[in-house]
Amino acid sequence: MHRPFPSPPFRITKSAYGAMIAHCLREKPIEACGVLSGTDEWALTCWPLPNRLQSPNAFEIDPADLARCLAHIGAKGERLCAVYHSHPTARAVPSREDLRHAPHDLVYLIVSLRTSLPVVRAYRLIDGKAWPRALVVVDG
Secondary structure: OOOOOOOOEEEEEEEHHHHHHHOOOOOOOOOOOEEEEEEEEEEEEEEOOOOOOOOOOOOOOOOHHHHHHHHHHHHHOOOOOOEEEEOOOOOOOHHHHHHHHHHOOOEEEEEEEEEOOOEEEEEEEEEEEEEEEEEEEOOO
């Protein structure tokens, strides 16, 4: 299968990236989850959300928590641009569950915590396939 479309790098500010990593480390050994908002292909703000499963190998965001978060994102003049979650003991590669349940119109970031330094990878998940995206951390 060929790549469905060319994908420019996904950009995230250092502050949003740092907040995402800090959230994932705080939640370890359970999977952390949250969303990123911004404009176009820029993630400007990290929004940590509770994992209602409290599981080390699965996550679920409560729809009511997400609705409140989306209201805050809109009030800030931003839009939802990515979903993230951590893999406390696995690589930063989408699992079968990730492929089955991920939103198709957003960038999907996975933070692996299996080594001493977190590893972050970005993807577009389309029709059960993971398409890697370049991830660029920028000042801000």
